[in-house]
Amino acid sequence: MSEFKPLVFSGVQPTGNLHLGNYLGAIRKFVALQESHDCIYCVVDLHSITAQLVHDDLPGQTRSITAAFLAAGIDPTKHIVFNQSRVRQHAELAWVFNCVARIGWMNRMTQFKDKAGKDRENASLGLLAYPSLMAADILVYRATHVPVGDDQKQHLELTRDIAAKFNNDFSAKIGDLGLGVEMEVGEETVNGFFPLTEPLIEGPATRVMSLRDGSKKMSKSDPSDLSRINLTDDADAISKKIKKAKTDPEPLPSELAGLKARPEAENLVGIYAALSDKTREAVIAEFGGQQFSAFKPALADLAVDRLAPIAAEMRRISADTTYVDGVLRDGAERAEVIAEATMKGVREIIGLLND
Template sequence: MSEFKQLVFSGVQPTGNLHLGNYLGALQKFVALQDTYECIYCVVDLHSLTATLVHDDLADQTRGIAAAYLASGLDPKKNIIFNQARVPQHAELAWIFNCVARIGWMNRMTQFKDKAGKDRENASLGLLAYPSLMASDILLYRATHVPVGEDQKQHLELTRDIAQKFNNDFSKRISALGYGVEMEVGEERVSGFFPLTEPLIEGPATRVMSLRDGTKKMSKSDPSDLSRINLSDDADAISRKIRKAKTDPNPLPGDVEGLAGRPEAENLVGIYAALAGVPRDQVISEYGGRQFSDFKPALADLAVEKLAPINAEMRRISADPAYVDGVLRDGGERAGARAEATMKQVHEIIGLLAD
């Protein structure tokens, strides 16, 4: 019996400008992964409807995320790059997974609780079922790995739960049709149609915090533009925001342990380490004991060096929307062929007459 081919899937919502946290936590890793794995990268435009139903510029925002993918170094020939709405099987499989998943599973999702707040009865059904669509995004291509941050681990665990329940519920039909693929579950080897997707979490700064409050994650929804470095920021804006970043009055500590209880210092050191591609203790060995008035200019220069070329390339690519649309169209066709093959087998497993 065959094993699942290693495949990476990930996606970014087209809601607002991408920022430094998106680059260090996602895009930079995407680029590194394309040399090791077969990768599918999606602009998850259907997911964006859970945040804002009515968009004035959803098409342009979708192109903007695709331009950021390309400007960061993703090769559209080596990877499949597309937007979710081009492949209707995402929504079809999500409905099937809505019937597989349990309401209790969805109610436990931390992000739903955070986003719905106290007025949960007024939250959209889409917001509640968001993780089911996320599971369909991943499992439609039978992806074995997903690069995720800490805040997405729970959703990936739910994806695994959905895959395992589907595999268990339809185990006899999967076996009879010969569609089972071997995988390791703990110390056992079992067979199933969908893989139990594994997270890829690595790097010195998987979670980048706000420049105005080191206890909060850097976010494109933060009302203060000074809280984040946007990938669309020019060199002057990048330098200004780092100069204005909140710090405490003490110099940088002499060792990494000294960053404990100093969230802003820890955040800036982590950003430097991630941009430079070095461990945090190497940054501390160079700048430990020095004031932020010495460290911030060095961080600003490094950030401009790394981000300014991406900014310039994003502007160049975005000026040619026909090219971006062509990349998304080609990627959609390639993704659609895979999705159609998966759903043909899902229809047979479930017993749906869909030919």
């Protein structure tokens, strides 16, 4: 068991509208975790420029994500909510980690391959180094846990690799300076400056798929708005999108195994399970054997009940930019105190002169 103080960190990019997948896969977990952990939640605006440098309204998107955090129930007085670029230590530690990480590690990142596509030579260096910045986001606070979706698990594994290499490369210096914390790694007890952060991947809908194609992840960038439920959608839009969601002609199976090879059915069952806080087995027990003409209205009613109030609160908070900016400013001031303490240690370990 790590002796680092338990701390949760996670972030969301300010690109496009947040959707149901973001809510179930991330934001709802953020809300739940604040009851049991100290939490730092970040709008990662520096990440947003790795694939697209020019944005129409990056400040507005940053405030919108912040409003979603607050509307969903995150308490910015008990925990920390801020935007990444306000805390310069993120970028400083990312550069250090660029020198720790290996090019081969970055080349194996599947998200880089997916986002760069066939024109890899024209991708930005920032996109290639994205996982290094993500590692810095987490480790500048020496966070012990990160709630992540399945698609981010590889990046968190890289974060652990970077932490382990830094700890190993500077093990003697960390010990001499008395800056290490004892951790159990396998059957060994080691002394390290950075924790080996653990993922928190749980729940029946950790990966929400498109409502138009169950083989593709629900995405902000999908050209069809019917493919996703946006957190800003009103009750009518939510209901319409659920009822128009792609399905197959067969009724829901009576056993969970019957969802295999039926991606659209599996996705809708997973969404219902997540929104109702039930298992997929419980959903199948309730609706198994019924047609989608009966299941979809029940899912639509549930989605409206859970999401419409969040959408209304998000619109209310978004209209008060002074309040939102104050939350971000206060959060950044508190975050910087923690981040600078970490960076002071990093500079001392490496041999960089501190002020």
